[in-house]
Amino acid sequence: MKARERRLGLPPWLREEDPEGIVMSARIRLARNAAEAAFPGWAGNEEGERLGRRMLSVLESLPPLAGGTVLRMEDVGPLERQILHERHLISHELTGKGAGSAVLVAPDETVSVMVNEEDHLRIQGLVSGKDLPALWTAVDALDTRIEEQIPYAASPRLGYLTACPSNVGTGLRASLMLHLPGLRLAGDVEKVVKGLGKLGLAVRGLLGEGTEAFGSMYQVSNQRTLGESEPVIIAHLLQIADEVIGHERRARQRLAETRPGLLKDRVMRAVALLTHARIMSAEEALDLLSGIRLGLALGWVKRLEWPELDELFLLVQPAHLQKQAGRSMGPEERDEFRADLLRTRMAGVEWV
Amino acid sequence: MKARERRLGLPPWLREEDPEGIVMSARIRLARNAAEAAFPGWAGNEEGERLGRRMLSVLESLPPLAGGTVLRMEDVGPLERQILHERHLISHELTGKGAGSAVLVAPDETVSVMVNEEDHLRIQGLVSGKDLPALWTAVDALDTRIEEQIPYAASPRLGYLTACPSNVGTGLRASLMLHLPGLRLAGDVEKVVKGLGKLGLAVRGLLGEGTEAFGSMYQVSNQRTLGESEPVIIAHLLQIADEVIGHERRARQRLAETRPGLLKDRVMRAVALLTHARIMSAEEALDLLSGIRLGLALGWVKRLEWPELDELFLLVQPAHLQKQAGRSMGPEERDEFRADLLRTRMAGVEWV
Secondary structure, X not given: OHHHHHHHOOOHHHOOOOOOOOEEEEEEEEEEOEOOOOOXXXXXXXXXXXXXXXXXXXXXXXXXXXXXXXXXXXXXXXXXXXXXXXXXXXXXXXXXXXXXXXXXXXXXXXXXXXXXXXXXXXXXXXXEOOOHHHHHHHHHHHHHHHHHHOOEOEEOOOEEOOOOHHHOEOOXXXXXXXXXXXHHHOOOHHHHHHHHHHOOEEEEEOOEOOOOOHHHEEEEEEOOOOXXXXXXXXXXXXXXXXXXXXXXXXXXXXXXXHOHHHHHHHHHHHHHHHHHOOOOOHHHHHHHHHHHHHHHHHOOEEOOOHHHHHHHHHHOOHHHHHHHHOOOOXXXXXXXXXXXXXXXXXXXXXEO | OHHHHHHHOOOHHHOOOOOOOOEEEEEEEEEEOEOOOXXXXXXXXXXHHHHHHHHXXXXXXOOOOOOOEEEEHHHOOHHHXXXXXXXXXXOHHHHOXXXXXXXXXXXXXXXXXXXXXXXXXXXXXXXXXXXXXXXXHHHHHHHHHHHHHOOEOEEOOOEEOOOOHHHOEOOEEEEEXXXXXXXXXXXXXXXXXXXXXXXXXXXXXXXXXXXXXXXXXXXXXXXXOOOOOHHHHHHHHHHHHHHHHHHHHHHHHHHHHHOHHHHXXXXXXXXXXXXXXXXXXXXXXXXXXXXXXXXXXXOOEEOOOHHHHHHHHHHOOHHHHHHHHOOOOOHHHHHHHHHHHXXXXXXXXXXX
């Protein structure tokens, strides 16, 4: 694995193991804006670019960003933008931005900062597992260092000011990516999503806002950013997420007791199609990899390491696939290349 | 194969080979009514039963029915009715009939007669392949023998009279069951169906009128029964069917040249799911067996005989499945039993 990780630059949030395969990754982002400057959506091009350059020169030298990667959006091609988005390093919003916008990524990819997105700054942290408190410590430290150099727009009554009112206050969005195939198979996902809404949490798909829950992966995050401290928001999210994890665990147990064929069918169909299909869409690939993830957790799929599997969740997405192929490909060609790649990667896998 | 054929009573129309797997079977049926008697839909119960008994006693002794099977519908349970329907020996209409209705099946199952269906008599012939002229000779001979004993309702101007006006005249419906996976994959089935309609032919699904075309199987039959002789109707059907067969052949060739991955994907997905799934509906099973049929024709599926495959098309249907299991099963249990049966039957199959 080591060699392959280096070669493909597997991000750190894909490098740990969870024997149940329920928790995938944890994410935190802070929305911040420079004081006494127009928000990106209001600033003219020149004004935005000038501020962007100024912020960038500050950020480049700050630990832990120093020594990392700086990508000015004007220099980033369409494929690379999509890759950054698939790796959760930039938002969909930033994929459409030009001069003045940028992303800085720390050497270990755990923290990163987007410049001139919807807000002047989006400070992000992303790790595997669910250790949001440790991630908060890292992001909070970077936030403090930045604020010493770039005074933030803030109101004594409301807290940090942001372009969208839904982020005002802490500017914090904390989230966990959860893999819930048991709840999905049992038909209970909708019930859980409704319950989370009542508890002030939002549920989204794999690629953030407005995307479908491909591969039974659900991103659970706080909705409120105002009136509670960051540690309280994070503790609340973790507490509810633990309940969801418990629901998923029980859904799997219940299925194993009452309809074992349904679980086995799900896993075996995934194995079958990933090892035989000649044409495969990204949506189907994610859905089937979710079945493999379930099979790995249940011990039915063998000779496959968690990081190898997690890497496939990234590799099957359109931009990563084209990077892997070393060429631009249309949808039909991608679907054949994806099926070939998956068959090759699944060749050594065993199942019972 | 011989032993299995005997054990399961494989019908004769499943016993031949077609290296392309396009033509499955040929069928002829004649609608006839006894002269000076009310049609089944108009006759009272007593009148219908009396006539039914009288016709039955005549038919029982006629070759080639003599020595065959006589099933009075009042003695036939729901599962057995469904089995007869799945074997194309009785119509959907007859599955709902009681006392006075019956079916007589010749020892080799090639010809059979339904009594008190929509018409007093429905004389049927069913063989593998497309030799409708030979089948017509057999059915015509039986029809002549019956008419010598039971004078038919007829009009000098119109020909034979039938319950439904669409059958008046010859009372003939001739059909071929065609397997058209190439046209379906290429998305050309609708065009072909529309063209057949213009040429006076009807297209239906696997189980006759009003059923969907599961497993890419289409029943092509004449619509007109009036104003043309039987040999002309049959020759016309055969001529058009040969054109459809040519279309299917060319669709496969074109796919092999332009999108070989699509053909291979279709076959390999069928192999994959039939050898791995734990739960499978009848609809999905027929669809996947169609993929295997295509694979066999293309030489990609090996160590499977045509009759073994054709038998599976019958065995996966609900009533046959329950007969095979030796017990009545609900839909969930059937879907698991069906997947298990298919995995077992596919165990020795190889593919490239």
